[in-house]
Amino acid sequence: MKSVRVVVVGAGVIGFSTAVCIAEALPFCSVTLVAERFTPDTTSDGAAGIMFTSHSPDIPVERQRRWFKDSFDHFLAIAQSQHAPEAGVIMSSGWQIFKEVPAEKKPYWSDFVFGFRHMTASELKRFPDHRFGQAFTTLKCECSTYLPWLEKRFKKAGGRVEQRKVNSLQELSGYDIVVNCSGLGSKTLVGDTQMHPIRGQILKVQAPWLKHFIRDGDGKTYIYPGIHSVTIGGTRQEGDWRLDVDEGDTRSIIERCSRLEPSLSKAKVLSTWVGLRPGRRNVRVEREEVLLQGRRVPVVHNYGHGGGGVTISWGTALDALGLVRQCIHEMPLHAKL
Numbered sequence: 001m002k003s004v005r006v007v008v009v010g011a012g013v014i015g016f017s018t019a020v021c022i023a024e025a026l027p028f029c030s031v032t033l034v035a036e037r038f039t040p041d042t043t044s045d046g047a048a049g050i051m052f053t054s055h056s057p058d059i060p061v062e063r064q065r066r067w068f069k070d071s072f073d074h075f076l077a078i079a080q081s082q083h084a085p086e087a088g089v090i091m092s093s094g095w096q097i098f099k100e101v102p103a104e105k106k107p108y109w110s111d112f113v114f115g116f117r118h119m120t121a122s123e124l125k126r127f128p129d130h131r132f133g134q135a136f137t138t139l140k141c142e143c144s145t146y147l148p149w150l151e152k153r154f155k156k157a158g159g160r161v162e163q164r165k166v167n168s169l170q171e172l173s174g175y176d177i178v179v180n181c182s183g184l185g186s187k188t189l190v191g192d193t194q195m196h197p198i199r200g201q202i203l204k205v206q207a208p209w210l211k212h213f214i215r216d217g218d219g220k221t222y223i224y225p226g227i228h229s230v231t232i233g234g235t236r237q238e239g240d241w242r243l244d245v246d247e248g249d250t251r252s253i254i255e256r257c258s259r260l261e262p263s264l265s266k267a268k269v270l271s272t273w274v275g276l277r278p279g280r281r282n283v284r285v286e287r288e289e290v291l292l293q294g295r296r297v298p299v300v301h302n303y304g305h306g307g308g309g310v311t312i313s314w315g316t317a318l319d320a321l322g323l324v325r326q327c328i329h330e331m332p333l334h335a336k337l
């Protein structure tokens with residue numbers, strides 16, 4: 001019999017990764033995922049899904065390396081399996097270029113991606129405004145394909161889903177453990193004043209001749225060839241809640257990307273999309289106890305992934321699973337029977 005009732009709030013890449021990890025590893029738990037929005041309407045759905053864009057300045061680098069490595073191993077196994085097309089995961093090679101030499105020439109994730117090296121002078125000639133660059137092969141996960149795949153995997157492991165907004169954690173007092181993966185929603189759901197939107201606008205264009213990604217190290221301009229189209233971006237507008245497309249941003253994105261890759265000025269625009277990154281100085285993966293209808297209930301948080309949620313989704317989900325295990329070990333015996 002399933003004796004520990006777990007609820008996961010959130011159906012983005014963080015909620016579904018965490019829910020799958022718990023449902024598969026702890027078969028004695030009944031896991032329910034509750035969310036206001038599901039694929040294709042989450043922030044995760046629009047992410048370019050490239051893996052290398054996560055950084056939490058105050059979290060020990062060893063922990064971030066583990067999040068990255070666990071996620072990279074997970075996505076690499078998918079990319080090399082027959083599941084790759086239905087999960088939307090591919091390998092992706094390219095360049096990150098910088099106008100000034102960055103303080104950190106060799107980022108923490110450089111040991112895990114393949115073939116990381118600094119670009120040669122002749123490679124950099126193509127980018128006359130840039131003085132330094134990194135070349136490597138990483139992975140790319142397209143969440144509008146990956147989320148339905150994860151949802152199937154979750155249901156196969158016995159998980160249940162429910163679509164509704166949770167207005168207060170008090171509504172979840174019927175569960176033994178609450179796992180909060182509500183992204184930007186954590187601003188109101190758990191009153192986290194650090195949470196803020198970082199608006200991002202992107203375009204999908206038809207340019208099948210492009211095979212390599214190009215990203216300006218300032219994180220504002222990028223070109224990511226994907227399975228069906230090329231994602232070009234972007235913007236990073238802190239504190240901006242606007243979800244509508246800004247025509248000025250569209251023009252600026254096409255102009256900046258065409259400067260890096262002139263052939264893009266000929267590409268047909270297929271769609272334009274805006275998402276709000278769940279901004280926070282550091283990702284929050286930790287537990288606390290909350291009084292729900294007079295009962296002390298453990299709450300495991302996994303949110304605040306900013307512009308790097310896909311990159312470390314599986315690693316932070318495994319950490320959250322570890323915290324759920326701790327909560328179960330510490331429960332009074334009668335609660336587990």
Ligand SMILES: Cc1cc2nc3c(=O)[nH]c(=O)nc-3n(C[C@H](O)[C@H](O)[C@H](O)COP(=O)(O)OP(=O)(O)OC[C@H]3O[C@@H](n4cnc5c(N)ncnc54)[C@H](O)[C@@H]3O)c2cc1C
Pocket residue numbers: 009010011012013014015034035036037038042043044045046047048049050051052053054164165166167181182183184185186189199200201202233234274275276277278303304305306307308309310311312
């Ligand atoms: C333009 C853009 C490009 C990006 N590109 C990349 C990239 O290349 N690589 C990368 O790693 N990351 C990228 N990101 C970042 C990535 O999208 C986020 O870090 C990630 O999607 C966060 O996932 P999440 O599950 O926490 O949030 P979300 O996907 O926003 O999911 C939150 C979930 O919580 C639910 N929820 C919230 N509040 C409540 C509530 N009160 N009750 C019920 N449900 C609730 C929502 O309905 C939703 O289901 C990009 C983001 C943007 C905007």
Ligand SMILES: O=C([O-])CC(=O)C(=O)O
Pocket residue numbers: 048050053200215219222233234277306307308
């Ligand atoms: O920064 C990038 O290259 C893509 C991304 O993660 C974002 O826009 O948040």
